[in-house]
Amino acid sequence: MNSQRYTISEMSETSNISKKALRFYDKLGLITPRLRGANNYRYYTHEDVLSVPPLKYYKQMGFRLEEIRAAFDADSNASLRALREMFTTKMEDLRQEEDVLRLRSASIHDWLELLHEAEMVLDNDLRQVSVKYVPPQNLLFHDEVFSLDIKSTIINMGFTNYVESLDNNIAGPVIVHFSSVEDRLKKVEQPIQVLQRPMRPCKPELMQTLGGVLMASCYHIGPYETISDTYRKLQRWCASNSYVHAPDAFERYVTDYWTTNNEALFVTEVLVRVRRPNDTFV
Known part of the structure; x- marks a missing residue:
């Protein structure tokens, strides 16, 4: 010894x-x-x-x-059983912690991707219009009326409460589906849908598919008060390139009030569905 x-x-x-x-x-x-x-x-x-x-x-x-x-x-069979129960409880605690860490990691990853995208857009002054196939993605949606307060639409208390009521979390960019391009240009109220990717599965009826179609895209850089210029640029481009655009539009907020108060750093991707004159919208 x-x-x-x-x-x-x-x-x-x-x-x-x-x-x-x-x-x-x-x-x-x-x-x-x-x-x-x-x-x-x-x-x-x-x-x-x-x-x-x-x-x-x-x-x-x-x-x-x-x-x-x-x-x-632990010095008896009863103690060993208690020890086993302690280990079982710890395993459940760790599974919950793992879920929390997974959610945090995914959220941070998405935010980093958006910051990288915004840097590329700003550094290269990417404002030209392009047509691209947008892969379909299923997003949680919330019906609202756009009251011309874009900040309250992006940092949205109603949508936040709705997500919490579903015991869910969201990640990725805020996307707003405007039902009317013309009303967006006229700056009048209109029905909208606020869209964002849920972190946990949702019932199909709570989800909306964005994409799966050809869309014209253009980045808007700067304050939202001038976003109508980007819409008109998209309209002119579609007319001169023999495309017909849909009456609705999507604004995908890459950097916004969630990221910075410096409006010069705001990057918004404006997306409209497009088709050739003899085709139909899906």
Whole structure:
């Protein structure tokens, strides 16, 4: 049997645990010096040293110190059952934490992608019109009336409450579906849908498909008060390139009030469905 004894300084060096932490563990009864010297000085034993790896392993698994003490005290079948239940509970806690981390990671990833897109648009002054196939994506939608307050439409309390009522989360850019391009140009109220990607599955009737069709796209840079210029640019481009655009439009907010208060850094992608004169809209 190893009879070596350790002062708190020696125990700290051997275990790579600070003396402050060792004193705290002593107070909790996790690692307590077992020997007393002639001068009543307390010493750790080799058995105390061997308590350190299990302690660190339990901490690695995310157990609280009180839980670790209960694990160390297991000395019967009943204690083992309690220990198993503790591990089962911890597994469920970790699954929930994993879900939270997944949601956070996806949200941050989407935001980084939008920031990168905005940087590319701003650095290269991308304002030209192009036609592209937009892959279909299913988005959660919320019907509203656009009251000409674009900030309250983008940072939308009603939509936020709606998402929470569904016990869901959202990520990606805010997209607004305007039912009328002409009303958007005239700056009058109109029915709209606020769209965003849900993080958890939703009932089909709560979802709207954006894309799956050919669309004309143009980035608008700067304040929303001048976005009508981008719409008119799209209209002129469609007319001169033999395209007919749909009566509705989508605004996809790449950087907006969620990102910055500097309107010069606002980047908005305006999207309208297009077709050739002899075709029909899907």
